[in-house]
Amino acid sequence: MPVTLKDVAQRAGVSRSAVSRTFTDGASVSPKMRRKVEKAASELGYSPNALASSLTTGRTKLIGLVSNNFHNPVFLEIFDLFTQGLQELGLRPLLVNLTDETEPDGSVQMLKQYSVDGVVLASSTLPPAFAQAYREAGLPVVHSFGRYSSAPTVHIVGIDNVECGRMAARELLARRYRRVGYLGGPADSTSSQDRLAGFQEEIEKNGGIGFSHSFAGAYSFDAGRAEMQRLLKADPAEAYFCGDDVLSIGALSAAEDAGLDVPGELGLIGLNDMEMARWENINLTTIRQPIRQIIRSSLELMVALLEDSERYPEARLFSCSVVQRGTLRPLP
Amino acid sequence: MPVTLKDVAQRAGVSRSAVSRTFTDGASVSPKMRRKVEKAASELGYSPNALASSLTTGRTKLIGLVSNNFHNPVFLEIFDLFTQGLQELGLRPLLVNLTDETEPDGSVQMLKQYSVDGVVLASSTLPPAFAQAYREAGLPVVHSFGRYSSAPTVHIVGIDNVECGRMAARELLARRYRRVGYLGGPADSTSSQDRLAGFQEEIEKNGGIGFSHSFAGAYSFDAGRAEMQRLLKADPAEAYFCGDDVLSIGALSAAEDAGLDVPGELGLIGLNDMEMARWENINLTTIRQPIRQIIRSSLELMVALLEDSERYPEARLFSCSVVQRGTLRPLP
DNA sequence: AAACGGGCTGCAATCGGTTGCAAAGTCGCG
DNA sequence: CGCGACTTTGCAACCGATTGCAGCCCGTTT
Numbered sequence: 001m002p003v004t005l006k007d008v009a010q011r012a013g014v015s016r017s018a019v020s021r022t023f024t025d026g027a028s029v030s031p032k033m034r035r036k037v038e039k040a041a042s043e044l045g046y047s048p049n050a051l052a053s054s055l056t057t058g059r060t061k062l063i064g065l066v067s068n069n070f071h072n073p074v075f076l077e078i079f080d081l082f083t084q085g086l087q088e089l090g091l092r093p094l095l096v097n098l099t100d101e102t103e104p105d106g107s108v109q110m111l112k113q114y115s116v117d118g119v120v121l122a123s124s125t126l127p128p129a130f131a132q133a134y135r136e137a138g139l140p141v142v143h144s145f146g147r148y149s150s151a152p153t154v155h156i157v158g159i160d161n162v163e164c165g166r167m168a169a170r171e172l173l174a175r176r177y178r179r180v181g182y183l184g185g186p187a188d189s190t191s192s193q194d195r196l197a198g199f200q201e202e203i204e205k206n207g208g209i210g211f212s213h214s215f216a217g218a219y220s221f222d223a224g225r226a227e228m229q230r231l232l233k234a235d236p237a238e239a240y241f242c243g244d245d246v247l248s249i250g251a252l253s254a255a256e257d258a259g260l261d262v263p264g265e266l267g268l269i270g271l272n273d274m275e276m277a278r279w280e281n282i283n284l285t286t287i288r289q290p291i292r293q294i295i296r297s298s299l300e301l302m303v304a305l306l307e308d309s310e311r312y313p314e315a316r317l318f319s320c321s322v323v324q325r326g327t328l329r330p331l332p
Numbered sequence: 333m334p335v336t337l338k339d340v341a342q343r344a345g346v347s348r349s350a351v352s353r354t355f356t357d358g359a360s361v362s363p364k365m366r367r368k369v370e371k372a373a374s375e376l377g378y379s380p381n382a383l384a385s386s387l388t389t390g391r392t393k394l395i396g397l398v399s400n401n402f403h404n405p406v407f408l409e410i411f412d413l414f415t416q417g418l419q420e421l422g423l424r425p426l427l428v429n430l431t432d433e434t435e436p437d438g439s440v441q442m443l444k445q446y447s448v449d450g451v452v453l454a455s456s457t458l459p460p461a462f463a464q465a466y467r468e469a470g471l472p473v474v475h476s477f478g479r480y481s482s483a484p485t486v487h488i489v490g491i492d493n494v495e496c497g498r499m500a501a502r503e504l505l506a507r508r509y510r511r512v513g514y515l516g517g518p519a520d521s522t523s524s525q526d527r528l529a530g531f532q533e534e535i536e537k538n539g540g541i542g543f544s545h546s547f548a549g550a551y552s553f554d555a556g557r558a559e560m561q562r563l564l565k566a567d568p569a570e571a572y573f574c575g576d577d578v579l580s581i582g583a584l585s586a587a588e589d590a591g592l593d594v595p596g597e598l599g600l601i602g603l604n605d606m607e608m609a610r611w612e613n614i615n616l617t618t619i620r621q622p623i624r625q626i627i628r629s630s631l632e633l634m635v636a637l638l639e640d641s642e643r644y645p646e647a648r649l650f651s652c653s654v655v656q657r658g659t660l661r662p663l664p
Numbered sequence: 665a666a667a668c669g670g671g672c673t674g675c676a677a678t679c680g681g682t683t684g685c686a687a688a689g690t691c692g693c694g
Numbered sequence: 695c696g697c698g699a700c701t702t703t704g705c706a707a708c709c710g711a712t713t714g715c716a717g718c719c720c721g722t723t724t
Contacts, residue, residue, distance in 0.1 A: 004679090015703065020683085021682090051387070051392065051447055054709090055387070056681060097415035112334070138334075281588050336711085355711095360673090387712085388678070
């Protein structure tokens with residue numbers, strides 16, 4: 001049923017090489033030959049089999065798009081941008097959903113079987129073991145939204161989570177909150193830890209501020225809501241830095257339920273500036289993470305890596321900025 | 333770098349066929365041989381190249397997962413379920429993001445180049461031309477969340493949108509709303525049209541009810557909000573059936589902004605029952621679409637189609653049910 | 665002891681393309 | 695008209711696997 005190189009060659013009365021060459025640019029083909037072949041090809045509706053050619057060229061143009069964040073709505077934006085970007089580059093995303101049971105080795109295996117040219121890890125909650133495993137398998141890896149480290153072993157594109165923590169702290173301090181808290185994502189997520197570290201550091205630099213922290217079970221609405229409900233039961237802080245917008249929104253809902261006025265009685269600042277954060281019934285003050293830029297840069301880096309897979313690992317960090325909306329009280 | 337069949341064969345001192353056979357089940361291999369090969373394979377870290385084998389077997393286990401709904405948060409759930417389901421079946425999702433400029437032919441081309449075994453269309457807003465194009469290219473297609481037709485030319489799994497429209501109408505009528513409206517998604521989306529048709533039919537069956545309708549530019553928060561803002565300017569209806577939860581949430585935000593009490597002054601009913609619909613600060617009355625079942629069934633159908641691609645096209649419809657929450661006034 | 669039969673194994677062709685190499689074709693120029 | 699240089703073309707090997715077929719080995723049966 002599918003029409004192959006040979007069919008086209010036969011129909012055009014030329015050799016298979018000739019056909020192959022008219023479809024790979026940079027090859028020398030006379031205009032006459034090209035016309036003949038193209039005519040035959042279009043009559044037959046031929047399109048080259050990318051997988052077969054990958055056998056000899058060694059490139060599949062397949063990129064593993066790996067994530068474990070399928071519950072945070074911001075990742076829909078992220079997948080949208082990644083897939084569009086990849087498509088524009090002529091690359092194809094092979095989507096991999098890492099559930100809790102998935103082991104690094106299993107996914108490496110799978111990506112190797114499909115000979116992906118590279119792997120984009122899109123996650124802020126992935127244990128470093130995954131990136132390591134891919135790298136050790138010899139795959140070019142870009143970890144987007146990954147943890148910054150001063151000696152990265154894998155290419156990272158993202159933000160400085162520690163600095164974001166500090167930034168949130170400064171924002172709360174400037175507003176004279178005296179007792180503040182950090183409501184993080186999963187305790188074992190690197191982004192969650194780093195944001196805490198920066199936040200705590202900056203708070204403690206200023207003496208006399210009450211500080212506490214706790215973690216939600218996941219970066220999700222439900223987890224944020226549940227954790228805030230727990231906090232509200234016993235002497236909550238005046239303002240919280242939530243490790244992600246979706247947690248903030250959950251927390252917000254818990255606060256409203258409890259009849260608390262936000263920002264009057266409880267202040268909240270999130271992180272991400274997801275689309276929903278600016279919905280008028282949410283109107284969340286938050287720290288914006290420049291998603292588009294991070295993704296664009298990740299893809300550029302991936303392209304470079306495909307050229308030269310031995311490229312020295314680098315960390316690309318983008319600065320974040322506070323978006324003032326309605327969940328923190330105004331500056332004094 | 334990558335280790336191949338030949339390497340393993342050499343190391344084990346056997347023929348390549350032997351190695352191949354130990355890795356394909358159902359082939360006859362003696363236990364002794366199997367041990368030898370497996371030893372060599374694991375020492376070398378061999379894993380078979382799925383793409384190379386696809387050349388001779390004709391199956392890639394690649395499934396095109398095609399959608400154009402990257403702005404409706406419910407689709408994150410949908411992608412999550414699809415990718416997990418596919419992975420459990422040993423299939424790999426090749427994600428395709430259909431943007432507005434994408435033409436059916438282009439995407440067919442691409443999917444053919446990568447020899448996908450089948451295509452899952454996950455979209456409620458896709459022009460029928462796409463499904464048709466895939467089908468004509470000889471690809472097994474399942475259109476999930478697609479339009480039901482009594483003479484389907486392509487396998488459909490979804491809901492009866494017309495019936496959902498009627499259901500919404502009955503819900504509003506039972507509450508004695510006298511002037512109702514339909515706030516649909518994109519005017520050219522089939523789901524949007526069908527929901528309107530059912531809704532209007534049922535409303536008009538009951539005389540004396542004021543009816544109006546309009547369409548939002550997209551299934552998105554912003555579009556829903558903008559359209560509701562427009563409606564509120566000039567003599568709005570008492571209650572609206574919104575073609576999708578995300579529209580309802582946008583509409584809700586517009587209503588709250590305008591200082592309207594929901595459901596006191598304005599009633600809203602959505603469709604989907606996305607996760608967010610039950611967030612306490614939204615608490616949307618809506619029609620639940622059984623997403624998990626639709627996806628499970630789509631995958632089962634796809635598996636069946638891979639066995640027998642000539643299978644006669646069928647439509648699988650799942651019934652929806654109303655989820656009572658807080659955006660419609662109580663029954664009299 | 666010879667014939668039979670079934671289970672394993674290896675050979676070699678094949679899947680759809682790519683590519684180095686050498687032969688063939690084209691062209692200008694003396 | 696002949697020669698050299700350059701372009702175009704086809705041959706054939708190869709990428710990493712699968713598979714029909716024929717032959718081998720080995721245990722049974724008579």
